[in-house]
């Protein structure tokens with residue numbers, strides 16, 4: 001492609017509302033243009049990059065035995081009513097109606113439609129397993145679209161769905177996808193981690209998020225510096241500290257006037273927040289009052305608390321609720337409160353000889369409260385939010401908490417959709433069972449943004465070879481001089497030669513200054529730049545610059561083609 005022909009305008013400055021590096025650079029380099037909040041047009045360079053990610057995903061999905069389909073973007077709302085998810089999605093779903101007032105949505109995902117599709121074709125155990133995928137635009141009417149392509153309202157997604165006869169076979173299908181995802185994200189050159197994630201249901205189906213490590217990520221995740229352990233913050237646990245022998249000092253009450261907060265009390269007593277026992281009051285859906293007990297410097301993992309309660313829903317008391325329970329003085333509740341029906345303690349509560357805690361009386365606390373003597377947990381379970389520096393549950397390594405971008409998700413769903421939508425098969429004995437499903441997503445447009453977040457510098461994008469819109473960026477330093485025509489001819493010969501050899505090349509043949517050409521080449525981010533200039537030409541060489549490292553060397557013009565034959569396979573864009 002000659003740049004004089006390419007539909008491209010690079011921008012000196014990013015749009016003022018571009019709030020992340022990926023959007024700033026993709027906008028400046030002319031890959032995408034914003035159309036409306038959360039909607040973007042992909043211009044020629046952007047389209048090539050998007051297709052490259054698609055191609056990698058398609059190749060790995062096909063290699064894993066999945067079959068590509070293409071479902072409509074507009075789906076009948078009726079399907080969503082059958083699964084019960086119309087309500088769940090609520091305003092997140094774009095809704096449309098046709099001229100007969102029939103309701104449709106712009107698909108945010110496709111579990112319902114794919115289940116209905118398989119239901120209509122397959123009915124025997126002999127048909128299974130099957131895994132179908134599509135690469136199709138999806139829609140979510142985010143309240144606050146932000147971070148450009150990372151949280152947009154329209155996004156390109158690969159969604160796959162496996163159908164099996166039982167849970168054991170589902171695990172095999174799941175593993176195939178899990179392995180394929182590793183290959184996809186390795187080829188996309190992302191620094192990623194598969195992270196254990198909780199499903200929406202307690203007791204949980206197996207599911208993993210693939211997180212690309214990035215400072216601007218929206219999700220925290222926990223990983224071990226010494227082993228493969230990684231989990232999202234909800235699902236993460238730490239190795240709990242060992243219990244210690246309880247203290248023998250008697251509990252004593254002290255005045256802490258107007259000191260309802262952990263930090264205020266710690267400062268007042270001259271002790272660390274970790275010596276105070278945090279007692280968070282909650283009420284279960286059945287109306288029982290409970291306390292969650294954790295050290296004063298730790299937070300309660302709300303999901304883990306629900307698991308500890310056996311899946312019972314609960315809410316922490318707010319001011320209105322506290323007003324209903326005068327025996328629970330907000331800010332001064334102690335673990336020895338007589339009106340508490342359930343006390344869930346983190347194992348670390350057993351790892352101190354005694355605690356400072358509320359006295360269950362306004363303006364007072366107690367010291368030397370001893371677990372087992374002064375208060376008795378009804379449940380001991382890990383309920384603290386894991387923090388950097390905690391000990392890995394699977395080795396003695398140190399855990400770290402980092403930010404990430406969720407680029408993929410693999411999920412063992414089970415029979416939720418096959419039951420609600422009636423996708424059943426008959427077994428060897430003629431008995432009907434719901435098919436057992438898995439679903440597997442990759443945010444393709446989000447992957448493009450995640451790659452830019454990881455692979456850029458101040459001058460612009462640094463594409464990995466397989467993703468780059470072109471394999472080579474050829475620059476001809478033509479000017480007004482007498483040698484200008486020679487330079488142009490040499491560049492055209494290289495351009496034609498590379499094209500014939502199947503190497504994709506963008507050739508800057510524009511009548512602009514060398515400075516503009518160099519700056520645009522760095523901004524666009526093609527991994528290899530070849531520069532043809534009069535001085536080099538006189539010696540029979542061109543300069544080669546690697547975008548990522550900035551390293552430069554010279555290639556004999558005769559050797560350029562030999563060097564890049566075979567490179568074509570890396571960027572077929």
Ligand SMILES: [Zn+2]
Pocket residue numbers: 224225226227228229392393394395396397398
């Ligand atoms: Zn570990």
